[in-house]
Amino acid sequence: MIDSSTPVTLLGSGPQGLDEQRERAVLVGVDRPHADWPLEVSLSELERLVDTAGAKVVATFTQRLAQPNPRTLIGSGKVEQIAAEVRMLGANVVVFDDELSPSQQQNLERAFDKSVKVIDRTALILDIFALHATTKEGRLQVRLAQNQYLLPRLRGMWAHLASNRMGGGVGSRFGEGESQLEVDRRMVRKRITSIRRELEHVKGVRAVQREGRLESGVFKVAIAGYTNAGKSTLLNHLADAGVYSDDKLFATLDSTTRRYVLPDGRAVTLTDTVGFIKKLPTTLVEAFRSTLDEISGADLVLQVVDGSSDEMGRHIEAVEEILDQIGASALPRVLVLNKVDALGETAVEALARRYPHGVCISARTGQGIAELLERVSLAASADEELIEVLVPYDAGEVASRAHRTCRVVSERFEEGGTRLTLFASKEQRYRFTPYLVDGDASASGASDA
Ligand SMILES: Nc1nc2c(ncn2[C@@H]2O[C@H](COP(=O)(O)OP(=O)(O)OP(=O)(O)O)[C@@H](O)[C@H]2O)c(=O)[nH]1
Numbered sequence: 001m002i003d004s005s006t007p008v009t010l011l012g013s014g015p016q017g018l019d020e021q022r023e024r025a026v027l028v029g030v031d032r033p034h035a036d037w038p039l040e041v042s043l044s045e046l047e048r049l050v051d052t053a054g055a056k057v058v059a060t061f062t063q064r065l066a067q068p069n070p071r072t073l074i075g076s077g078k079v080e081q082i083a084a085e086v087r088m089l090g091a092n093v094v095v096f097d098d099e100l101s102p103s104q105q106q107n108l109e110r111a112f113d114k115s116v117k118v119i120d121r122t123a124l125i126l127d128i129f130a131l132h133a134t135t136k137e138g139r140l141q142v143r144l145a146q147n148q149y150l151l152p153r154l155r156g157m158w159a160h161l162a163s164n165r166m167g168g169g170v171g172s173r174f175g176e177g178e179s180q181l182e183v184d185r186r187m188v189r190k191r192i193t194s195i196r197r198e199l200e201h202v203k204g205v206r207a208v209q210r211e212g213r214l215e216s217g218v219f220k221v222a223i224a225g226y227t228n229a230g231k232s233t234l235l236n237h238l239a240d241a242g243v244y245s246d247d248k249l250f251a252t253l254d255s256t257t258r259r260y261v262l263p264d265g266r267a268v269t270l271t272d273t274v275g276f277i278k279k280l281p282t283t284l285v286e287a288f289r290s291t292l293d294e295i296s297g298a299d300l301v302l303q304v305v306d307g308s309s310d311e312m313g314r315h316i317e318a319v320e321e322i323l324d325q326i327g328a329s330a331l332p333r334v335l336v337l338n339k340v341d342a343l344g345e346t347a348v349e350a351l352a353r354r355y356p357h358g359v360c361i362s363a364r365t366g367q368g369i370a371e372l373l374e375r376v377s378l379a380a381s382a383d384e385e386l387i388e389v390l391v392p393y394d395a396g397e398v399a400s401r402a403h404r405t406c407r408v409v410s411e412r413f414e415e416g417g418t419r420l421t422l423f424a425s426k427e428q429r430y431r432f433t434p435y436l437v438d439g440d441a442s443a444s445g446a447s448d449a
């Protein structure tokens with residue numbers, strides 16, 4: 001019996017397989033006028049994705065097209081040519097860089113030998129997510145995305161998966177007159193509903209655990225950015241979080257949160273989040289909603305960029321698009337230009353000139369981290385006000401919370417309790433309301449407290 005939360009993968013076992021066992025992939029890209037990414041850049045990213053998924057690229061085909069062919073995306077002559085090459089090369093998967101409509105995919109599948117899988121960038125990314133998801137929530141999210149992707153494509157490539165997952169013999173269990181396809185669709189819809197339900201449950205449990213573990217009202221910093229930018233390395237450097245980090249795409253999918261005390265004494269939380277990529281499948285964005293909420297619910301977003309990559313500008317644009325999509329574009333943001341240790345001095349200077357608002361850092365060597373932390377402090381202090389509270393001794397928890405979560409300027413033990421002068425955010429001020437001393441601290445002269 002397979003665990004219902006385990007996602008199915010299309011491309012076998014991942015990169016750990018022996019070279020000769022790896023599936024052989026052929027890439028297909030369409031060269032369009034006015035595309036925002038040059039084709040070769042997009043294809044080299046696709047090749048990295050294929051490699052991460054555990055297959056090996058044996059050939060790449062491109063076609064220049066003003067308009068995509070509605071039936072097969074590329075021209076029918078090109079399809080025939082590729083089909084012949086695929087046979088000759090013994091390739092078993094054809095990966096299209098562009099998204100294929102369900103009918104295009106079906107037509108293409110017919111054009112290739114039966115044993116050849118036809119997939120697009122979206123399916124490939126889903127596959128990598130399936131390989132890398134480690135937590136139950138992550139796996140459920142991937143399964144949800146896979147099934148949503150599968151639903152309009154049931155006739156095509158994942159039909160065999162659909163029937164396998166349903167325990168085989170699907171048709172035999174249903175009355176006559178109902179087509180196999182309708183049955184399959186109904187089953188997939190049912191499965192989507194049940195995964196959603198399970199996800200809600202897991203999410204609820206996680207929220208309760210988090211509530212117990214981390215202080216609410218603490219300034220929340222989300223580390224977001226393109227895949228492979230160095231987000232996990234940054235969290236590990238700062239908080240010794242032990243998050244898996246590797247030179248591959250989508251190394252970490254699950255978010256990790258750590259409490260962190262800034263050099264100014266202020267406690268914040270830092271959260272590493274799932275990486276972005278150009279054309280991040282919308283099914284994944286929807287399915288990873290709860291993970292992505294870590295970003296949209298943050299007080300500050302550190303947008304980490306691989307400053308040593310030639311594609312940095314495009315990565316920034318792609319990330320901004322997704323931040324917009326998830327409703328996080330209006331949040332305060334710091335552009336973090338990472339991996340400057342891999343650049344020469346003049347290149348770092350040029351980078352700083354190109355992005356004057358950014359902070360140049362190396363999550364590997366620690367260079368620039370102090371400045372980054374100052375920027376975080378500055379953002380955290382933006383909505384803070386100096387207040388004065390008098391906490392009775394029998395409410396000791398409130399005083400210790402003040403020390404844990406706020407920047408305390410002074411503390412005096414008086415007859416009526418502990419008198420504290422502290423910087424508190426709006427949310428924290430609300431929680432201290434019962435203990436507020438009349439007037440605000442700045443007016444009553446905090447410095448002589
Ligand atoms: N030279 C250099 N390499 C770095 C730096 N930061 C991260 N890396 C490397 O970049 C690769 C990706 O780093 P990760 O921290 O896994 O990146 P990520 O943003 O978490 O990536 P995903 O989880 O895949 O989205 C790893 O091989 C890191 O060792 C840095 O400051 N300098």
Ligand SMILES: [Mg+2]
Nearest residue numbers: 231232251252
């Ligand atoms: Mg990571």
